[in-house]
Amino acid sequence: MPDTTAPKDSRRSDKSSDLNTQLRIRAAWLYYIEGMTQSDVAKKLGVNRIMITRMLSEARRRGEVVIRIKSPIAPLIEVQNQLEERFGLRGAIVVPCEGEEDDPTRAIAAAAGAYVTDIMKPNLTVGVGWGRTLHTMLPYIEGRPLDGVRVVSLLGGIAQARRFNPAEFAWQFAEMFDAEGYLISAPAIVDSAQTKHALLEHCGLDQILEMAESCDVALLSCGGISALTTSYRLGHVSEAERQSMIDAGAVGDILYNFLDVHGDPVPHPVNERSISLSMERLMRVPEKVLISGGPEKTDIMLATLTAVQPSVLITDEATARRLLDATDI
Structure with missing residues (x-):
């Protein structure tokens, strides 16, 4: 009688695969159904947060997690068309938002993750900014090995180990x-x-910025200048500097280029001390995707739309309507 018993190594492999699947599905359940943060899921399951990010992406890739949205979309399509016409966009993606005061970050991030998943291809050079919205986007991106892809950070980092570190x-x-x-x-x-000047000229950092300038696409987010936004909450800019920039006319920043309401860099020393892709260099990137929203960002988004002229805008419905109302003169 032939021996139909599976080899021990095969049985161990199957068992390991089953355990990995159980862990992945449990992580997806805790994150998507119970609404836990990735850090809380990692603590509960006894793994690190990066592993949770990968497992959630893998669950999406395998079709184990499917998100369905049922809502009349005609009004959103109309708003998207108006944004494209008003700001010269190649495309606009507007996600539903329940109310003016709701935090739209996760909804914007989900739409941005789907968009980024679709545009990624071999031999692409991608420049990336930073901020809470971009960080929140990571679990919604379906990662996969791609040949020849380069990812370039568009600004320097921070010394502290924080969630929103640009390098991280x-x-x-x-x-x-x-x-x-x-x-x-x-x-x-x-x-x-x-x-x-010394760092750029003598430490080779300008070579990275030259590479950033030649990116195929840049993924960007902008920040308002209220005390609650990412840059100031993390202490990169002192309260005195923040107030003096407001006095100089700043409404926020993109890649630590602080802009006024017209989209021009404000005459302030902080703009001379930031190590990031300049507005002039950023304009040379052919495809720029602005991913932002929220009531505190209306002015800086208007300034960024003027200064950067992004190809694509991904935002929420309430922010989109504020942008249209502000320019409906």
């Missing part, structure tokens, strides 16, 4: 596509214009 975001994004990552190994804001 760029690294995680690169990992999702087995891509080469290029980081700017300097703080996002240094102590003087002289220090900035």
Whole structure:
């Protein structure tokens, strides 16, 4: 009688696969159904947060997680068309938002994750900014190995180990596509214009910015200048500097380029000390995707739309209507 018993190694492999599947599905359940954060899921399951991000992406890729949205979309399509016409966009993606005061970050991030998943292809060079919305986007991206992809951070990092570190975001994004990552190994804001010049000219950082300038696509988010937004909450800019920038006319920043309501850089020392892709260089990137929303960002989004001229805008319905109302003169 032939021996039909599976080899021991095969049985161990099957058991390991079953355990991995159970862990992945449990992570997806806790995150999508129970609404836990990735950090809380990681603690509950006894793994690190990066592993949770990968498992959630894998669950989406395998079709184990399917998100369905049932809602009349005609009004959203109309708003998208108006945004495209008003701001010269190639495309606009507007997600539903229940009310003016609701935080639209996760909804915007989900739409952005689907969009980024679709545009990723081999030999693409992607420049990435930073911020809460971009960070929240990571679980909604379906990662996969792609040949020749390069990911370039568009600004320096921060010394503290924080959730919204630009270098951490760029690294995680690169990992999702087995891509080469290029980081700017300097703080996002240094102590003087002289220090900035020395770092760019003598430490090779300008080579990274030159690579960033030649990106195929840049993924961007902008921040308002209220005390609650990411940059100031993390202490990159002092309260005195923040107030003096407001006095100089700043309404927020994109890649630590602080802009006025017209989209022009404000005359302030902080703009001379930031190590990031300049507005002039950013304009040379052919495809720019602005991913932002929320009531505190209306002014800086208007300024960014003017200054950066993005190809695609991904935002929420309430923000979209504020942008249209502000320009409906």
